[in-house]
């Protein structure tokens with residue numbers, strides 16, 4: 704069996720490659736820069752998978768864009784293959800992740816969707832502010848069940864090497880933590896206090912809109928607002944599928960900030 708890993712240089716993909724290799728599964732990686740990978744490497748863009756998908760049995764798929772334009776054509780080379788797609792909980796409401804899931808279902812029946820609430824790696828965006836000891840962002844009391852990228856990868860390895868066809872997993876961390884608490888735990892990992900400075904939502908929307916697009920930024924900030932009263936769910940799917948509990952955020956913080 705050979706599995707194509709897209710996003711192989713990214714946070715989850717690099718662990719998917721390592722996990723599949725440990726499990727004795729051959730991997731091929733798709734990268735934009737050939738110098739970033741070794742082994743069975745195809746250089747190219749994720750929107751043109753024909754060469755990369757030739758002869759593989761399975762695919763770890765992510766779609767690193769904020770819109771699904773061109774998705775159906777992009778996925779044609781995956782027809783009939785096993786596809787494990789890194790999706791989002793919000794796919795049930797449509798959006799880019801819902802559109803990609805729909806396109807995957809059209810090309811193959813052998814799919815598994817890993818719907819994450821949020822990736823712990825989102826907190827890496829705070830890194831420059833963490834150095835100052837203050838994270839300025841909106842809704843510090845929004846409680847998120849962010850998941851360690853290695854848990855996502857462990858799920859993907861199980862899904863790619865086992866029988867999980869047609870399954871939709873909700874992939875979360877072990878608890879819903881306030882964003883301000885995440886910042887505090889990063890400070891603990893560093894051994895220096897990190898506090899939260901509550902940023903007005905409109906300021907955050909304008910700032911994020913500049914690089915994420917106004918609509919995406921608005922939706923994200925409004926979503927965080929909703930999590931103050933109604934935290935993200937905590938799922939046991941990581942434990943059920945991988946056999947180990949989801950890794951806590953303080954472990955993630957120590958790995959990335961100490």
Ligand SMILES: NC(=O)c1ccc[n+]([C@@H]2O[C@H](COP(=O)([O-])OP(=O)(O)OC[C@H]3O[C@@H](n4cnc5c(N)ncnc54)[C@H](OP(=O)(O)O)[C@@H]3O)[C@@H](O)[C@H]2O)c1
Nearest residue numbers: 710711712713714715716735748749766767790791821822
């Ligand atoms: N952040 C969240 O909370 C969240 C929630 C739900 C779902 N997700 C999904 O998670 C995905 C990110 O996964 P991740 O954290 O593992 O990845 P990541 O660390 O964000 O890295 C993105 C990967 O995609 C590759 N890439 C980007 N554009 C590409 C292109 N045009 N052609 C080929 N490869 C390309 C990058 O390669 P290079 O080395 O060439 O840059 C890199 O390997 C997002 O796209 C999103 O759909 C995220």
